[in-house]
Amino acid sequence: MSQELDANKYMEFSLGSEKYAVPLLRVREVISIPAVTPIPRAPAYFHGIMNLRGQIISVMDLRKKLGVQPGEDLSEESVIILSYAEFHLGIVVDSINRVLQAEDGEIKQVPVAKVATKAEYIDGVIERENELIIKLNVEKALSLEDLECIRNEQKEQSAA
Amino acid sequence: MDDFEIELKTEFLEEASELLDGVEQAFLNLEDDPSSEDVINQIFRFVHNLKGTSRAVGFGEVAEFTHELENLILKVKNKEMVPGTEVVSLLLRCNDHIAGMVNGLKESLDATFESQPLIAEIKAMIESGGQASADQAEQPTSDKEDVAQPDAEVLVTSEVPATDVSSINAAESGQAASSQPEQKWDNDQTKKPKAKPKAKAKAEEEYLRVALKKIEELNNFVGELILTQTVLEQRRFHAIRDDLANKSISQLTKISKEIQDISMSMRLVPLRSTFQKMNRIVRDTSGTLAKKVNLTLEGQDTEIDKTILESVIDPLVHIVRNAVDHGIEVPADRTAAGKPEAGEIVLRAYHQGNNLVIEVNDDGKGMDPSVIREKAVEKGVLKPGEETSDLQALQLLFHPGFSTKEQVSEVSGRGVGMDVVKTNIVNLGGEVLLSSEVGKGSQCRIQLPLTLAIIDGMVAKVGDDRFIFPLSQIREFLRPSREMISHITGVGMCLSLRGHVMPIFDLSKELNGKKSEVALDDSICIVCRVHGSFFCVQVQDILNQQQIVVKALSPDIQNQKGFMGGSILGDGQPAFIVDIEELYRDRVKEIGTQSSLKEGA
Numbered sequence: 001m002s003q004e005l006d007a008n009k010y011m012e013f014s015l016g017s018e019k020y021a022v023p024l025l026r027v028r029e030v031i032s033i034p035a036v037t038p039i040p041r042a043p044a045y046f047h048g049i050m051n052l053r054g055q056i057i058s059v060m061d062l063r064k065k066l067g068v069q070p071g072e073d074l075s076e077e078s079v080i081i082l083s084y085a086e087f088h089l090g091i092v093v094d095s096i097n098r099v100l101q102a103e104d105g106e107i108k109q110v111p112v113a114k115v116a117t118k119a120e121y122i123d124g125v126i127e128r129e130n131e132l133i134i135k136l137n138v139e140k141a142l143s144l145e146d147l148e149c150i151r152n153e154q155k156e157q158s159a160a
Numbered sequence: 161m162d163d164f165e166i167e168l169k170t171e172f173l174e175e176a177s178e179l180l181d182g183v184e185q186a187f188l189n190l191e192d193d194p195s196s197e198d199v200i201n202q203i204f205r206f207v208h209n210l211k212g213t214s215r216a217v218g219f220g221e222v223a224e225f226t227h228e229l230e231n232l233i234l235k236v237k238n239k240e241m242v243p244g245t246e247v248v249s250l251l252l253r254c255n256d257h258i259a260g261m262v263n264g265l266k267e268s269l270d271a272t273f274e275s276q277p278l279i280a281e282i283k284a285m286i287e288s289g290g291q292a293s294a295d296q297a298e299q300p301t302s303d304k305e306d307v308a309q310p311d312a313e314v315l316v317t318s319e320v321p322a323t324d325v326s327s328i329n330a331a332e333s334g335q336a337a338s339s340q341p342e343q344k345w346d347n348d349q350t351k352k353p354k355a356k357p358k359a360k361a362k363a364e365e366e367y368l369r370v371a372l373k374k375i376e377e378l379n380n381f382v383g384e385l386i387l388t389q390t391v392l393e394q395r396r397f398h399a400i401r402d403d404l405a406n407k408s409i410s411q412l413t414k415i416s417k418e419i420q421d422i423s424m425s426m427r428l429v430p431l432r433s434t435f436q437k438m439n440r441i442v443r444d445t446s447g448t449l450a451k452k453v454n455l456t457l458e459g460q461d462t463e464i465d466k467t468i469l470e471s472v473i474d475p476l477v478h479i480v481r482n483a484v485d486h487g488i489e490v491p492a493d494r495t496a497a498g499k500p501e502a503g504e505i506v507l508r509a510y511h512q513g514n515n516l517v518i519e520v521n522d523d524g525k526g527m528d529p530s531v532i533r534e535k536a537v538e539k540g541v542l543k544p545g546e547e548t549s550d551l552q553a554l555q556l557l558f559h560p561g562f563s564t565k566e567q568v569s570e571v572s573g574r575g576v577g578m579d580v581v582k583t584n585i586v587n588l589g590g591e592v593l594l595s596s597e598v599g600k601g602s603q604c605r606i607q608l609p610l611t612l613a614i615i616d617g618m619v620a621k622v623g624d625d626r627f628i629f630p631l632s633q634i635r636e637f638l639r640p641s642r643e644m645i646s647h648i649t650g651v652g653m654c655l656s657l658r659g660h661v662m663p664i665f666d667l668s669k670e671l672n673g674k675k676s677e678v679a680l681d682d683s684i685c686i687v688c689r690v691h692g693s694f695f696c697v698q699v700q701d702i703l704n705q706q707q708i709v710v711k712a713l714s715p716d717i718q719n720q721k722g723f724m725g726g727s728i729l730g731d732g733q734p735a736f737i738v739d740i741e742e743l744y745r746d747r748v749k750e751i752g753t754q755s756s757l758k759e760g761a
Contacts, residue, residue: 035733036734037625037626037733037734037735037736038625038672039717039720039736040670040671040672040673040720040722040736041670041671041673041720042717042720046717049713049717049726049734049736050734051728051732051733051734053384054380054381054383054384054387054711054728055380055711056711056712056713056714056726056727056728056734057714058713058714058716058717060716086715087714087715087716088714089714089716142716144716
């Protein structure tokens with residue numbers, strides 16, 4: 001019941017000067033920047049692995065992956081723990097802004113002028129108070145969509 | 161269908177899988193001893209139970225089928241029919257059909273099945289009063305035909321795999337708590353006045369079904385508990401000056417260790433149900449091939465980690481089939497060789513140190529190393545003239561180049577080759593070894609770790625980071641003196657140790673991407689061995705040695721080569737467990753061939 005209500009809620013966060021949003025149902029929790037162990041031979045956007053109450057999860061730096069410059073004030077830097085069927089994943093963000101509600105109709109398609117390949121992981125934009133909030137497809141952004149477990153999850157969702 | 165009904169049905173299906181698992185053995189026993197009232201009673205109770213409950217929860221088709229089956233068994237029970245091979249075969253197929261239905265319903269509660277042909281057969285059998293069938297049963301050929309007709313078994317219309325497979329699946333899914341299916345039956349028996357006194361004593365232990373996921377969660381938290389407790393323990397006399405607090409911490413240490421032992425043992429299940437599945441495999445395989453085989457099971461109560469057990473079932477089925485198919489000779493050949501007509505296969509399980517060993521022994525014709533060598537050369541697996549010991553030659557059968565295609569028969573050709581068997585077992589951290597004596601028989605020995613969850617590890621510092629190395633991969637470690645180190649152009653730094661010269665790999669370069677800043681004679685060399693050649697890796701320092709709770713890495717980094725998982729160290733920081741062998745396997749191979757080339761020249 002509460003799931004249906006939450007389906008239209010998003011967590012808004014900042015990466016540099018841009019604002020992004022991910023579905024709230026994906027978010028398991030938000031934590032302050034944890035101590036991480038670097039991952040050998042992994043691409044630079046792999047921030048490291050961390051201990052989340054006994055579970056080892058990887059933390060990714062979205063800014064490095066998307067090529068966004070971190071903002072000047074990093075005092076509110078946090079990690080959002082996202083939850084998938086078989087694992088959890090942390091993403092580093094500049095700051096958490098708020099939870100916002102957006103009906104499906106409010107989410108507009110990306111402007112036609114697709115300049116960069118970057119547009120692939122933008123699911124749409126939400127306009128609020130004259131600002132654009134980018135609805136982010138994290139799986140695509142982090143090139144996780146090839147992982148078998150994510151594919152299965154998506155299959156199940158489209159079947160449901 | 162409302163939630164309650166769904167829950168009821170799901171629960172019924174779980175229970176049915178369990179019952180199926182428990183009753184399979186009874187069906188097989190029936191063949192050995194058709195006059196055993198106990199066995200017939202057990203089967204009758206099973207079918208009767210299933211009929212009742214399936215009707216109650218609204219699975220009309222299952223109820224209808226089991227009703228007909230019950231009629232047939234009643235005939236046997238009332239001694240109006242002799243359970244010859246044909247009757248037993250039919251009963252077994254009925255058992256398969258029920259398993260197929262249960263599995264089909266698990267996938268979709270609305271699945272429908274084509275039970276009529278089998279029901280017709282049951283009716284025909286009842287009408288003939290088993291008379292005809294009892295006569296026919298004397299002829300081994302009719303039995304063979306029966307077993308060899310797989311299409312007759314695949315009556316299920318929904319997407320259910322072939323019955324043979326589905327019966328294994330059904331058994332597997334019910335396995336979590338069904339590892340003691342017999343006890344369950346014994347429980348039932350105690351309610352009946354006729355029960356044997358022996359059963360009563362057995363029934364006293366009670367069992368509870370728990371989801372594996374819950375146990376895994378528990379194990380995770382127990383791991384956390386141990387870590388937290390370790391921190392407390394370390395700080396005990398530094399930070400805490402209160403006597404009672406210190407005593408309590410010491411008590412806590414003891415209790416946590418106990419809890420850890422118990423929670424780890426909860427993952428262990430006996431091999432019994434897996435072993436008993438082999439009865440069916442041997443029966444069906446030998447039936448199809450017109451061979452006579454006796455299967456002996458030893459050590460069925462030996463326990464093993466549930467996850468390992470599941471991954472070992474397929475390889476084991478393959479090995480057992482192979483033993484019947486390629487090992488045991490046909491009765492005529494056996495008699496000619498002066499052996500008893502029926503072949504013997506012994507399946508034996510036992511613990512050896514921290515390992516579980518499963519042996520599959522047969523007294524068949526054995527494998528001739530020279531024949532294997534010839535074939536290996538033919539297939540390009542072995543270079544002509546390459547020297548191999550007899551034992552090494554046998555292991556060539558695991559080589560992927562030994563294509564299974566040419567060996568496919570109705571029985572062994574299931575798409576799983578011996579190479580897959582080996583890969584599966586090696587992936588579990590185990591080993592498999594074939595040995596044989598021509599004319600006398602063969603043995604396949606599988607060695608598996610008891611649990612994947614805990615290993616002995618060594619924590620070492622590489623650059624600024626800490627890594628865990630499994631002790632099982634470490635031959636020795638030492639701080640080399642200057643004289644032991646030399647540079648060989650083309651290979652790099654080398655270590656001479658008691659007459660062996662081996663390359664030294666800089667782990668820091670591999671893992672941190674930068675060369676180690678510490679001089680070689682100031683660091684520690686870990687000596688390892690891959691493909692029979694030694695090599696060593698350089699680490700900065702060894703910090704400690706401890707039991708490591710292995711945790712899976714999340715899927716996004718799981719494919720990173722060279723890591724077998726992660727773990728959390730005493731201070732709460734995660735660390736990678738390095739698979740040194742995997743990390744350097746390719747490189748050592750190169751060096752290995754180079755040196756052998758040199759020897760050849």
